[in-house]
Amino acid sequence: MADSTQRFNRALHRYAIFVACCTLTLLIAGALVTSNQAALSVPDWPLSYGSLTPPMVGGIVYEHTHRMIAAVVGLLTIVLAVWLWRSDERRWVRWLGLAAVAAVVAQGVLGGLTVLLNLRYGMPVAHACLGQIFFGTVIGLALFTSRWWRSELARTEDHGRPSIQAIALLNAGVVFLQVVFGAAFRHKDISIVPHLIGAVAVLATTVWTALALRRRFASAGALDTARVMLHSVVGVQFLLGIGAYWSRIATASAPQPMPVMVTLTVTHTVVGALTFACAIAVVLLCYRLVPKGREEAREHNPAPAAIS
Amino acid sequence: MNIKTAVILGALAVLAVGAASCGKKAAPGNPGEPAAQPVNPATAGAIIGTVKLEGPAPKRQIINMREDPACAASHPQGVLDDQIIADASGDLANVIVYVKEGLGNRVFPAPQKALTIDQRGCVYVPHVAALMVGQTLQVLNSDPTVHNVHAEAQKNPESNTVQLAGGAPIEMKFDHAEVGIQLRCDVHPWMKCYLGVFWNPYFQVTGPNGSFELKDLPPGTYTIEAWHEKYGTVSQQVTLGRKETKTVEFAFGTGGAGS
Numbered sequence: 001m002a003d004s005t006q007r008f009n010r011a012l013h014r015y016a017i018f019v020a021c022c023t024l025t026l027l028i029a030g031a032l033v034t035s036n037q038a039a040l041s042v043p044d045w046p047l048s049y050g051s052l053t054p055p056m057v058g059g060i061v062y063e064h065t066h067r068m069i070a071a072v073v074g075l076l077t078i079v080l081a082v083w084l085w086r087s088d089e090r091r092w093v094r095w096l097g098l099a100a101v102a103a104v105v106a107q108g109v110l111g112g113l114t115v116l117l118n119l120r121y122g123m124p125v126a127h128a129c130l131g132q133i134f135f136g137t138v139i140g141l142a143l144f145t146s147r148w149w150r151s152e153l154a155r156t157e158d159h160g161r162p163s164i165q166a167i168a169l170l171n172a173g174v175v176f177l178q179v180v181f182g183a184a185f186r187h188k189d190i191s192i193v194p195h196l197i198g199a200v201a202v203l204a205t206t207v208w209t210a211l212a213l214r215r216r217f218a219s220a221g222a223l224d225t226a227r228v229m230l231h232s233v234v235g236v237q238f239l240l241g242i243g244a245y246w247s248r249i250a251t252a253s254a255p256q257p258m259p260v261m262v263t264l265t266v267t268h269t270v271v272g273a274l275t276f277a278c279a280i281a282v283v284l285l286c287y288r289l290v291p292k293g294r295e296e297a298r299e300h301n302p303a304p305a306a307i308s
Numbered sequence: 309m310n311i312k313t314a315v316i317l318g319a320l321a322v323l324a325v326g327a328a329s330c331g332k333k334a335a336p337g338n339p340g341e342p343a344a345q346p347v348n349p350a351t352a353g354a355i356i357g358t359v360k361l362e363g364p365a366p367k368r369q370i371i372n373m374r375e376d377p378a379c380a381a382s383h384p385q386g387v388l389d390d391q392i393i394a395d396a397s398g399d400l401a402n403v404i405v406y407v408k409e410g411l412g413n414r415v416f417p418a419p420q421k422a423l424t425i426d427q428r429g430c431v432y433v434p435h436v437a438a439l440m441v442g443q444t445l446q447v448l449n450s451d452p453t454v455h456n457v458h459a460e461a462q463k464n465p466e467s468n469t470v471q472l473a474g475g476a477p478i479e480m481k482f483d484h485a486e487v488g489i490q491l492r493c494d495v496h497p498w499m500k501c502y503l504g505v506f507w508n509p510y511f512q513v514t515g516p517n518g519s520f521e522l523k524d525l526p527p528g529t530y531t532i533e534a535w536h537e538k539y540g541t542v543s544q545q546v547t548l549g550r551k552e553t554k555t556v557e558f559a560f561g562t563g564g565a566g567s
Binding site: 037040042044057058059253254256257 | 366369371372375376377378379389391453454456458460466468469470472493494495496497498
């Protein structure tokens with residue numbers, strides 16, 4: 001582990017954080033496209049009105065800006081993957097970098113198909129969900145390249161059942177399902193009902209996760225921080241959800257997307273991505289800081305020494 | 309004639325009858341029935357009337373066009389949205405009134421003349437229009453800015469085409485009858501136009517006074533429908549005698565489809 005800490009690359013870590021921040025910007029840009037009903041304002045792809053510099057008016061501003069940021073994020077991700085491949089000694093991190101590249105390329109293709117197929121066949125929902133998975137991946141890469149992750153960390157036994165990893169995974173799964181329901185509602189594939197039920201489910205799993213973290217790992221600083229972040233972001237997201245839905249109803253008769261509706265729905269969408277990223281981070285922290293299963297058994301019941 | 313020859317001739321006869329049946333254009337609504345008589349002007353009548361809105365009309369909202377300076381410049385005083393237009397008497401404009409049933413399997417040729425819709429001042433002119441199956445729809449761009457012409461339909465194919473400022477007219481045809489096809493511009497999200505496409509020529513879009521006239525209708529019993537983009541569809545049965553003119557009134561409630 002000491003060797004791992006010495007291999008910490010500050011520049012690489014900062015670059016990974018930069019890519020994560022740019023990805024968040026991309027998510028904001030994408031949410032603005034949807035909320036402003038601009039997804040089909042540029043009917044052609046990959047060029048925009050046959051060029052890289054279309055007339056920047058109306059909805060074209062949102063759609064073309066989203067495409068340009070996406071291209072930049074794609075390039076940044078490739079650079080990150082190459083840098084990881086050349087400098088990180090951990091094979092799984094190098095492959096995760098390549099997975100991020102595959103995801104961002106797939107995102108680009110999905111985005112193009114979304115436009116070319118006129119938002120049909122579930123493309124917008126697939127594009128929205130893969131975007132969140134990609135964001136979770138780059139968040140993970142930022143975490144894995146940190147000095148903290150590479151350092152020797154005290155691990156705390158888990159005396160509860162089910163395991164904290166299982167609870168955290170369930171929470172992350174429920175949050176992602178809520179992301180899917182939200183995207184499907186936003187793109188008019190389903191009613192609001194599944195998303196409302198999902199909100200209650202997310203609240204339930206978040207409370208369970210937070211309680212388990214608090215009761216079992218009150219003294220573990222990082223897990224305590226993760227607990228506070230998780231229920232804070234979920235609480236904010238729940239309130240934003242109420243606001244976003246109210247804004248939709250209040251402006252339903254408006255002839256165009258109104259600023260209050262755009263602001264609240266975009267914020268709700270982006271905080272949704274942060275909620276998912278936070279849930280992923282809790283899972284990663286639980287695996288990093290809490291021994292699990294066989295690992296625990298080996299520590300308490302080491303194999304007998306060979307008889308010479 | 310031997311058996312083999314008889315079988316071959318019989319099979320050919322069956323194929324010939326089948327081919328003749330396929331070649332006959334089945335009239336919409338009642339395929340397989342004998343073709344109805346054409347419309348006789350000596351006995352044709354008319355259905356006239358008005359479409360009303362019950363209750364106060366919602367206040368029209370001002371459209372914000374600041375995201376495209378060319379659009380904003382075309383309306384220095386601002387422009388009101390045209391979703392619900394009703395006068396003080398409740399006369400409702402932009403309602404498509406049409407014959408839904410009652411014409412049997414009569415076939416009506418589509419007009420050669422195209423229906424023209426213009427994008428002028430970053431709004432569609434007219435806001436609601438109707439045409440026949442197979443008739444050409446021509447969309448013009450009279451604005452000094454770009455539009456995309458996005459036709460979103462349920463029964464007809466969807467299309468989305470760029471139209472630059474001063475660009476050539478975009479032409480399209482619809483192969484299936486459908487009411488409520490939305491034509492919109494995603495560059496300017498307030499721009500929406502609604503279309504009704506019909507197999508027959510008996511349709512009209514109400515003007516500011518809410519009135520309509522469906523003339524040259526043969527005697528018969530008809531289902532007449534009125535469609536509005538916000539209030540949905542209402543229908544009535546009307547029986548028309550020889551050279552008779554009947555007056556009907558449609559009403560939409562502000563809470564939804566009316567009586």
